[in-house]
Amino acid sequence: MGSVPKPLVAGNWKMNGLRDSLAQIEKVAASEVLAACNVDALICVPATLLHSAAVMTAGTPLRIGAQDCHHQEGGAYTGDISASMIADSLGSHVIVGHSERRMGYREDDASIRSKTVAAHKSGLTAIVCIGETEEERLGDQTLDVLRRQLAGSLPDDVTAENTVIAYEPVWAIGTGRTASIADIAEAHAFIRSELSHRYDDECSLMRLLYGGSVKPSNAAEILRVENVNGALVGGASLVASDFLAICSVY
Numbered sequence: 001m002g003s004v005p006k007p008l009v010a011g012n013w014k015m016n017g018l019r020d021s022l023a024q025i026e027k028v029a030a031s032e033v034l035a036a037c038n039v040d041a042l043i044c045v046p047a048t049l050l051h052s053a054a055v056m057t058a059g060t061p062l063r064i065g066a067q068d069c070h071h072q073e074g075g076a077y078t079g080d081i082s083a084s085m086i087a088d089s090l091g092s093h094v095i096v097g098h099s100e101r102r103m104g105y106r107e108d109d110a111s112i113r114s115k116t117v118a119a120h121k122s123g124l125t126a127i128v129c130i131g132e133t134e135e136e137r138l139g140d141q142t143l144d145v146l147r148r149q150l151a152g153s154l155p156d157d158v159t160a161e162n163t164v165i166a167y168e169p170v171w172a173i174g175t176g177r178t179a180s181i182a183d184i185a186e187a188h189a190f191i192r193s194e195l196s197h198r199y200d201d202e203c204s205l206m207r208l209l210y211g212g213s214v215k216p217s218n219a220a221e222i223l224r225v226e227n228v229n230g231a232l233v234g235g236a237s238l239v240a241s242d243f244l245a246i247c248s249v250y
C-alpha cells in the first residue's frame with residue numbers, strides 16, 4: 001500500500017481579485033518560503049485571471065486552478081466555462097461542488113459528479129467539496145450528509161492523483177468559526193473510511209483537505225490532525241503572506 005501524496009494547500013479566491021491582485025500570485029510563486037515547504041500549493045482564481053496567473057507562475061512551485069466548470073465541453077451555456085477551457089488556459093485543478101454553488105446555484109451531487117468526470121477528461125485534478133450545514137450538524141446528520149455527498153459526487157474511476165476531497169462545514173465558511181479539532185478528526189476519519197470501502201487501497205489515500213476559516217493562527221493545529229492532508233483556504237488566501245504562513249506549516 002502506498003502513502004498519501006504530498007499535502008496540498010489550495011487557495012480559493014472566490015469572486016475576488018482584479019488584475020492588480022496578480023501581484024499577490026507573483027509574491028507567492030517567487031517566495032523562498034514556498035520553495036522550502038514540503039507542500040503542493042495551488043490558488044484557484046476567478047476565470048478572468050486564470051490564463052495570466054498560469055503564465056506568470058509557469059516553472060514555479062505554485063499551481064493555478066479554477067473554481068467551477070460546466071460538465072459539457074462546449075455549447076450554448078451562457079456564462080459557463082468548460083474543463084477543457086480551464087486546461088487550455090493552463091489551469092491544473094478545478095474546484096467542484098463548493099457549498100456556495102451547491103446552495104446558490106442548486107447544484108446537486110449528480111451534477112457535481114458530471115463536472116468531476118469532465119475535469120478528469122480534460123486532465124484536471126478535481127477538488128470535490130462536501131460538508132454539512134449548521135442545521136444538519138445540530139440534527140446529528142453530519143456523517144449521513146458526508147456519506148451521501150461522497151457517494152453521489154464521486155465517479156467510480158477516481159484516483160489519488162486526479163481527485164482531492166475538501167471537507168468544509170458550511171457554517172465554518174467565511175464566519176471565523178472553525179470546527180473543533182475533535183469534529184475535524186471525526187469527519188476526516190469517516191471520509192477516509194468511506195473511501196476505503198468503495199475504492200482500492202491506492203485510491204482511498206487521496207488527499208482530504210479541511211476548509212472553513214483556516215488562517216495563519218489556527219493552521220498548525222488543524223493541519224496536524226490525522227487524515228487532514230491540507231487545507232482549502234478562502235479569505236486568508238487573498239494575501240500572499242497569510243497564504244504562505246499556512247503553507248509553511250509543512
Ligand SMILES: O=C[C@H](O)COP(=O)(O)O
Binds near residue numbers: 175234
Ligand atoms: O473555499 C474555501 C472555503 O469556502 C473557506 O473559506 P474561508 O477560508 O474564507 O472560510
